[in-house]
Amino acid sequence: MNLKEIPTPAYVIDEKKLKKNLEILADVQKKSGAKILLAQKAYSIYQTYPLIAQYLSGCTASGIFEARLAHEEFHAPDGSKRENHVYEPAFKDDEMEELCEICDHIVFNSIKQLQHHKPVWKKAYEEGKISVGLRINPEISTDDAHEIYDPCASGSRLGIRLCDMPSRLPNGVEGLHFHNLCEQDFKPLLDTFKKVEKDFAAYFPDTEFSYSEGEEPKGSQLRWINLGGGHHITRDDYDVEGLIDLVKYIKSTYGLEVYLEPGEAIALYAGYLVTTVMDIVETDRKPVLILDTSAACHMPDVIEMPYVPPLKDADNPGELPYTYRLSSRTCLAGDVIGDYSFENEKKIGDRLYFEDMAIYSMVKNNTFNGMPLPDIAVMHDRNDIEIIRKFGYEDFKMRL
Ligand SMILES: Cc1ncc(COP(=O)(O)O)c(C=O)c1O
The missing domain is CATH 3.20.20.10 (Alanine racemase)
Structure with a gap:
């Protein structure tokens, strides 16, 4: 399975990047x-x-x-x-x-x-x-x-x-x-x-x-x-x-x-959150992409810290031809991930890849609104992604 095939939403840990970080840290240990x-x-x-x-x-x-x-x-x-x-x-x-x-x-x-x-x-x-x-x-x-x-x-x-x-x-x-x-x-x-x-x-x-x-x-x-x-x-x-x-x-x-x-x-930079565009809503400001992920539930630091997470193939609003607000399918009006611009117009069904999502994400997520938790996967290689955890209704119910 590769990144285009895995069911979304999913956190994907990039094993190669994790290893690269660990090699740097091991070197610091060895030298110091x-x-x-x-x-x-x-x-x-x-x-x-x-x-x-x-x-x-x-x-x-x-x-x-x-x-x-x-x-x-x-x-x-x-x-x-x-x-x-x-x-x-x-x-x-x-x-x-x-x-x-x-x-x-x-x-x-x-x-x-x-x-x-x-x-x-x-x-x-x-x-x-x-x-x-x-x-x-x-x-x-x-x-x-x-x-x-x-x-x-x-x-x-x-x-x-x-x-x-x-x-x-x-x-x-x-x-x-x-x-x-x-x-x-x-x-x-x-x-x-x-x-x-x-x-x-x-x-x-x-x-x-x-x-x-x-x-x-x-x-x-x-x-x-x-x-x-x-x-x-x-x-x-x-x-x-x-x-x-x-x-x-x-x-x-x-x-x-x-x-x-x-x-x-x-x-650091060793994980992604893969999400799919579910709807595109026109507003009195910019169009909003409704994603199958949520800042409040799946990346709470985005709201807590706050910060705008890096997104693959996207830039700051206005830099590229198509600017959107990226948001979620929860009812929280402020459940906004950020504003981004893209080279091409977005369509329902498109996939987006948030970067730097291995840290303070899976350890902090929640099921507010009964939102399903993203799967957790490990990317051993580009075409070798293994899903290591799937979540369902029971994970929501058992905490209540
Ligand atoms: C006592 C303590 N040690 C280590 C850490 C890890 O910090 P970081 O993930 O920013 O490296 C924290 C983070 O809050 C902490 O409170």
Whole structure:
């Protein structure tokens, strides 16, 4: 089956592009010594985990379900376990025991959470099963455009500010974690790390030594630092060399293990949403294409962020002869994907291909209006597309 034949709507993961991203990330790991984790919140198509696990060091989870998924599905090619990290603003009491069984790194969002769950994690820590970290708030905003994605915005609940940190790391804490980037190049990461290094210096190991690979840090119990996600490492213009140098600097200056946990970068531009034009409605403005997909249901970030997704063979409105508004068959007036122009007039039955649809799409979609969920497919090769998941009425009903 090829892209022109698969039933629509369908998300299609492009295995070749996924591999290309993974090769870049594997190279960063190799050259810098960093460990890169898949942030499953962006992409959880576990059927491709065997491929991803060939390249990356592990996964990170936003809670127990993602942690379980990685535990069950994300294994090295020889079957051995990869790393499994979890961070959540607050963990439920009845989840902590299981998390300590299936995860190797647990990151707490507050000193209260750390202390509250201590009776459970302390035992696992003493048995050498887990390493515990604290998420800090570096208090440096790097993205003015999207406040909902800024964990350092005023009033943020995400991470401990310096003024709320104890003078020493609490017993058992071996890691610091921060996350404050969104779709960014290297410079905002460098600015953030420099601020963390200065503000949180009291928690870092001694710098009088020069650490070689695997050497134990001295003068502090800190063993690792997690630089979070939001790094667009696999974008063509990303300063990969800058990132490699920073990781090497952290490792040789402090002797720390360095983690990066991007989500988007893993599957950036590695997926499509294929849709069909169902109707063309004339309005007092431009004609509207009614598609068998929906921004609200199948690409919620388009409305949440908001952004206009890239579309194959289309341009900005007015650039090409035929301009349309692309919309959906839900009843939500604002369920609009965007305005695009095309070389040729569109007809009912035409197919359109939204690009960059592997990330924050399948993990966020919903069945508002009783909209059917798109199939999920993997494109192994141009003419070899395999549908790995189909959805139906039961998927709508079972959640109600
Ligand atoms: C704590 C944390 N880590 C990693 C990520 C992944 O970020 P991205 O997909 O932008 O790389 C996020 C995204 O929100 C996050 O909140």
